Amino acid sequence: MNSKEFTNKxxxxxxxxxxxxxxxxxxxxxxxxxxxxxxxxxxxxxSLKEKIKAEAINANMLKIKKGGTLPV
Known part of the structure; x- marks a missing residue:
């Protein structure tokens, strides 16, 4: 099985x-x-890694750095 087949499944x-x-x-x-x-x-x-990362960020499982912005 290759990466494309796995991603499709x-x-x-x-x-x-x-x-x-x-x-x-x-x-x-x-x-x-x-x-x-x-x-x-x-x-x-x-592409699958990006989808997993997006889900993890939405579920607060990953922290994302928000540098350079001041709280409003």
Whole structure:
């Protein structure tokens, strides 16, 4: 399996099982295929990483630096 196929499968899971997150979709896919989650890191494409990052920021799981702005 290559990165593109993996990304397509994860996107399909997210579309089918809304409101599942991309992280949960990856875990779900790994469990259903008996794959270790740790082995999928090489399969995660840049676009999928960006979607995961956006979800993590929205869920306050990641801190983003907001330098150079004063509170109003």
């Amino acid at each position: 994860i996107n399909d899971i997210v579309k089918e099982k809304k409101p599942i997150t991309y992280i949960d979709a990856i875990v779900h896919y790994c469990e259903s295929q008996n794959i270790e989650v740790e082995t999928t890191s090489r399969l995660i494409s840049k």
